Amino acid sequence: MSTQIIITLPDDIYQRAERFARLANCDVASILVDTIQLSIPRLSVGTLAILSLSLSFLINKSWC
Template sequence: MSTKITITLPDEIYQRAERFARLANRDIASILAETLQLSIPPVSIEVNNLEAISVLSDEQVLALTDLKMEAEQDTRLSQLLDRQQAGTLNEDERPELQALMQIYQEGLLRKATALSEAVKRGLIQPLSK
């Protein structure tokens, strides 16, 4: 199933996509769709049940700025990443690694969004350069 949308792109981006499509002998729509597919990570269905950070109380936003992965998950993720780096990760461990990476990435994105919201609300100072 596909959903048709209309977007406005900066001229430079459109021209880059057009040149790449010509080079690859493909249409621009398929190039852009594939690029989006590859660049937007999958998000778990549970995320749909989370409230937007912009509507949370100051206390809730500040709590999310300290969001961390559960200790057992963090330990297991480190073990699996070490095994992957060493080339000893087995096929049964790959889905577990993917699931833990998704939990980590979603948590990191939520934490970063909370940090941005906290700065916007004046709850914390922006990071210095």
């Protein structure tokens, strides 16, 4: 299943993706999908709980 989205990219980011797509003989959308898939790790429920607690601690911690 896929979800279609519309994103606005800065010109320089789009140009980089476009150049890379040309070199790889792919379309820009495929390059962006692959980049996102490789950039966002798959997280288990347990990992998400630990990450959530860690972030909550860091956000609420007093650094004084």
